[in-house]
Amino acid sequence: MKHIGFLSFGHWNPHPQSAVRSASDVLLQSIELAVAAEEVGADGAYFRVHHFAQQLASPFPLLAAAGARTSRIELGTGVIDMRYENPHYMAEDAGAADLIAQGRLQLGISRGSPEQVIEGYRHFGHEPREGESDADMARRHTAQFLTLLEGEGFAEPSPRPMFPNPPGLLRLEPHSDGLRDRIWWGAGTRATAVWTAEQGMNLMSSTLLTEDTGVPFHQLQAEQIQMFHDAWREAGHDRTPRTSVSRSIFPLVTAQDHAYFGADRRSSDQVGMIDGSLARFGKSYAAEPDELVRQLAEDEAIAAADTLLLTIPNTLGVDYNAHLLESILTHVAPALGWRD
Template structure:
């Protein structure tokens, strides 16, 4: 059995053929899709975070709203760019959203992806320290965020506060118990996967890796997951970690499916450049359900992960994306042993 969720990049486009033409559209439809995904039996609703783009960017109001509407599925991100975040304020937002969702948040964070603007994090008031790269700053913010999530008091109380304080040092409120164990790092390489395990975070691996060894994408990603588990054991963490992979999977069931994604039958891995370095991109899967079962059974990274996040074409609207999810859960997942 695997957890199966969707991952939405949250695009909007004013084009007449787009079902998502504004920021309001994408936010409201994201909430509706989370509810629809729960109704068809999916396990999670995850949202991408991109700043300065016509995409979802501020995750916590969305996660809180979806958490209030849906009652069972996990609500998460894939991923929040930690270069842009104030760790203490993020702990407040995350704690509030998790309490509204009754402990169902699964927050994916990372150093971030290529930006829409030059050094956009500086416009949010964040500058790397002397001798520090933007990636170093992201990890520093992450360390602060993780420490604050522990819920230990650290701030000296005012001797003349507006309201009475509990005894001792104060922590950031609201505190949501257990959220620290539900933080994931979006790792793009094997080395970063090892670091993720050492920090006690779950592993979130996407449809691209920022390295290439010449082997197929799914095998390189499976190696990444294996190294993560090995490092987790060596670190001596007590809990069992989680790992996820993202995939673009489109069952060709209806004429509409064939029209939209029939050409993706020929999709293959790709090697390219990202942020000045070599990267390997995973292929899309598009075929009739029986053929999808055969192809996906050979994906070693999916076999190694406990969670599969399905990237969706959100601009096609809530109904069509719910149809994709239902098709996978009904026609593909049982053949792979992901569902009874």
């Protein structure tokens, strides 16, 4: 059995053919899609975070609203750029959203993806320290955030507080027990996967890997997952970690499916440059269900991960994406042993 959810980039576009034409559209439809995904039997609703773009950004209002409208589905991010985050404020927001969702948040975080603007984190008031890179700053923010999620008191109470304090040092409120174990790091390399395990975070393998060894994307990603598990065991953590991969998967069941994604039958891995480094991107899968099952059975990374996030074309609207999820859960997942 595999956890299967969707990952939405949350685009909007005012073009007449887009079903998502404004920020209001994408936020409201994201909530409705989480509800629809729960109804068709999916396990997760995950959202990308991009600043300065016509996409979803700061995620906690959306996660809280989706949490209030659903009862079972996991709600998460893939991923929050920690260069932009105030760890203290984020811990409060995350705690509140997780309590509203009754412990269903699964937060993917990372050092971030290429930005829309130059050093956008500076506009949010964050400056790397002397000798520190922006990636170093992201990891520093992450360490602070993880410590705050432990829920230990650290702030000295005022001798004249507005309200009575409990004894001892104070922690941030609201605090949600267990959220610390539901933090994932979006890792783009094998070395980062090892670091993720050492920090006690779950592994969210990136939609691209910023390294290329010449092997297919799924094999490089499977190697990354194995290295994560090896490092987790070596670190001696006392819980079982989770790992996820993301894929674009389109069962060609209806004429509309063929019209939208029939051309993706010929998709293949791509190698390119991103932020000055060589990167490997995974292919899309598009075929009739029987052929799709055959192809996906050969994907070593999907087999290695316990969670599969389906990247969806959110601008096609809630109804079409609910159909897409239901097609995968009905026509593909059982044949691969992902569902009974």
